[in-house]
Amino acid sequence: MQLPVPLRRALAAAAAPALARLLALSLAALSLGMPAVAETPAETRLGLGIGAETVAPAVPDAALAARLFGAPQDGQVIVTRQDTPAPSWRVEAEGRTLGLIGSTWELASSTGYSGLPLEVLVAVAPDGTIAGAQLMRHNEPVLTLGISDADIAAYVDGFAGYDTAQAATRAEGLPDVIARATVSTGVIRDGILRSARILAAAQTGGGVIDRVAYAPADWAALESMGALSHVRVSMADAAKALAGARQPVTPSDAPWLELWTGIIDTPTVGQNLLGAQRLTELAGALGPDQALLAVMSRGLQSHRGTEWRRSGRFERIEIAQGPVTLVPMAEDYTQISGLSIEGAPELKETSVFRINADPEAGGLDLTRPFRVTVLTARAGREGELLVLPVSTEAALPEPFRVAPPPPEEPLWLQAWQDKQPQIVVVGVMLAVLGLILFAQEWIVRRKRLWLWLRLGYLATTLVVLGWGLGAQLSVVQVIAFIHAVLSGFRWETFLVAPLIFVLWSAVALGMLFWGRGVFCGWLCPFGALQELTNQAAQRLGVRQIAVPQALHERLWVIKYSLFVGLVALSFYSMEQALILAEVEPFKTAISMRFMRAWPFVLYVLVLLGAGLFIERFFCRYLCPLGAGLALPAKLKIFDWLKRRPQCGRECRLCETKCTVGAIDPLGRINANECVLCLRCQVIMNDENTCPVLKRRARGAGAGPGGGMGGGFTAPPIPPAPASPPAPPPLTPTQVPASAHAAAAGVPGPLQPPSFRSQQERT
Structure with missing residues (x-):
């Protein structure tokens, strides 16, 4: 089922590497969390340049074989290696064959979405029934924290008694996947079933012959x-x-x-x-x-x-x-x-x-x-x-002949069928967001409409997308995708989590059009939680802290360093990288709804507390996912955020009101930091807020008979001289008249800076 692998190769060779990088992010559809059993340092450092042939399969001993087949521990159990017809171990006790034990790594090349071996020893009886299974090796991100080893062991044990002659659809006998670990448990399931069928066929002799049915005949x-x-x-x-x-x-x-x-x-x-x-x-x-x-x-x-x-x-x-x-x-x-x-x-x-x-x-x-x-x-x-x-x-x-079982329904297809209502909900949310972004110039002229749309959408993102559906994207998914591409990519693995896949696809397309703000400003549940709590704090009179621009820019180094460090560390030890990725509070606050150990909850509360005084504090300085998404942000197609020549010179209101401090003192919008909240666009289109529009309104009302009382007639304007004399040279202590005019609130003959895009001339 490697059907989409050619697509990946085509993507890598495309003429537009920037587009390829953006679309690649849509494939990082992995679930949050990540338990892992203890491994040797050599195993945890498996990765680039290490082929499957260098990783030997686990070898079952007599005690493990007896436990898998339910044989007495004090009995004599003989485990014999055989390479034909399938690489496996034949288990015998008391003169009879109990069955075969095989490794999912050896038989099915079972790997997780990080490209590292995922190995389960599967015991299959001669009748094709799975006698037992034991998880031996894994390094799955979703198994490191939040889900215990006992949960995974119980899931693997649930395959005991399953008849491999059945079709592996939603049939009875298969254990349910573990919530928040659907990808990893799906990989485990596929590896167990593929290996079990190979072992069963190796014992049934002929495979297609009905060895049970009998009817008298002459x-x-x-x-x-x-x-x-x-x-x-x-x-x-x-x-x-x-x-x-x-x-x-x-x-x-x-x-x-x-x-x-x-x-x-x-x-x-x-x-x-x-x-x-x-x-x-x-x-x-x-x-x-x-x-x-x-x-x-x-x-x-x-x-x-x-x-x-x-x-x-x-x-x-x-x-x-x-x-x-x-x-x-x-x-x-x-x-x-x-x-x-x-x-x-x-x-x-x-x-x-x-x-x-x-x-x-x-x-x-x-x-x-x-x-x-x-x-x-x-x-x-x-x-x-x-x-x-x-x-x-x-x-x-x-x-x-034994009727072959119906073709196995891929696990990812089952997931998409099971999640159809949730996919529809996410699809509707994305459609609404698309309308908002395409109609932004019309919306920002209606301040009240924008406010209701903004707060309503953020609340929906937090409650429905985050707490309800658990669809919180994470930097872990980006790291896992990078490793999957470098170690052996399979589309099926990423398709197992439909909501995450849909969101990453939408984010990749949105980044192509508008930059990182599509996700950070609208689709991030934790970002929505920060902004909503800050808005409530401002309504309650909590005074906001203005971070000096010089310090503000230097604090950006933290999140970019975290992103680069996480990616680099993952090539040395995926387990350590996944632990460091807990700098993201998403799992505690969103996926697990604060139901974690108190240190994790305290960390989230500290971040939210800081966000009451500095809006979106975590987004500004600590978010490694935002840093990763900011890297291709300048490749966006559309630049619909407008500025005026007066922005940053005569007025700095948008700078002080910006959600994440993405506007510098000169009025420029930093695409790497902008979350596309549209607040600055609402301000500059509000005649009751924008100083430039307010001055225009006052100037329009100061015409003949306006603003001076009745009966007043303006004196005639003297004719301009034919050739004005050249102004005397300025001394260092002199200031141009335009500067005085600006200080007095009168627009001077300022030239728009060359970096401003979509500027409105005044």
Whole structure:
């Protein structure tokens, strides 16, 4: 199911690397939290440059094998390694085979979304039932904090008793995934089921044969249902074919060779032919992926001959299917002295051979017909050997095949189907946000509408998106995505968390259009919590602290350093990086709704307390995710935030009111810091707030008869001189008149700075 891997390669080779980087973020759809079992330092440092072949699978000891199969601990349990037909360990106790144990890392290359090995030892009984499972190695981000090892152990234990013949959909017997760890538990589930099916097929012999169903049948019934194929070559036929024989064949209707063949593993065939006890003996001697082929004949010729006693090979018999040709071996042969079925013809010879029924190992595919040929021969007159092949087409009838389970429904598809209502809710929220951003120029001219939209959307983000749906994005997801790309990328892993995937996709597209503010200003539940609590504090009269611009800019270094440090540390120790990622309070405040140990809760309360005096304190100085999203922020297509030449020179109101201090003293908006709250746009379009618009209004009202009382007539304006004299040079103590005019509140002839975009000339 690596269907989208070509998309990743195409993305990496795209002509627009900036766009590729933005779209890549949409794939970082991973759930929060991250438990991990203790590992050796070498294991935790697995990553770039270390291939799967360098990581040996875990080896089960006798005690673990006994526990997985429920055998007595004081009994003698023997664990034997075997490499065929599937790499595994055969477990025996008290002279009987308990089953096979296999590693999900060895059999299914099971890896987590960080690209590191995720290994579970799976024990499968001979009947295909999972006897038990044990988690041996993992380094999953969602398992480090917040979810205990006991939770994961209980989840893995829940697979015991599951029949691998079932379809792995929402069927009974599969444990439920763990909340807040859907991705990692989904990876564990897929690895266990894939490995268990391989182990089950290795023990059932043939894989496609129904070895349970039985119905009484006589010889004629077996022939009519196709269980036995038949061919007859008479003496007359042989006389024609071997006309040049030194000893001619006497023509007659008697059989030269009459042959019956068929697969007899199915009790309806084998038990009716041989009896229950004899069939049990033969089936018990079968190895993995072997089947029983019966060859029965009568006539002048023998299908066995005598050469096999010397060579160890039944060279007279060929079993062919396409390019595959099998010759039975002496050790796979059992002679049958008589049949117990009614209506059987009088047979001369009956043989049963064990044959390879694994098409991947050079054997037969029993779902397709195959040909059994007996080579009969006589010496020619010139000493040559004349050969008459007698062939019959055999096949395993459809009623005797195990119906393959329905195709497994991918776990990610199940997740998308189960989360359809939640996906609709998120989709509606994203659609509303898109309308707000596209219609922002119309909305910011209506201050009251903007305020209700802003507060209402933030409340919805916090309550519905955050606390309700648990869809809080995290820097952990970015780190995990980077490792997944470098260590082996699989789309299915990221699709397991639909809400996170949808949000990251929307954030990537939004960053392409408007920058990081799409997420930070509107879709971050913790950011919404900070802004709403600060607004409440301001309503209650809490005085805000103005951080000096020089200090404000230097504090930005913290969050960017945290982001770079987290990414770098993850290549040394993912576990340590994930612990450091707890600098994000998202899990405590949003995902776990403050239900954590008191140090985590206290940390969140300190951040929220600081945010009462400095709006969005965490967003400004500490958020590593915001820092990561700020890196491509300057690549945005649209720049719809307007400024005036007077901004930062004659008026600094927007700077003081900015949600995150993204406007510098010169009035410029820093795209790396802007959260797209639109507050500055509302201010500069409000005639009752913006000083520039207020001066315009006063100037418009100071015309003839306006603002001076009735009866006043303005004096005539003197004509301008033809050529004004050049102004005298300024001394260091002199100040231009325009500066005095600006100090007096009168617009001077200022030129707009070149860096301002979307400026409105006044």
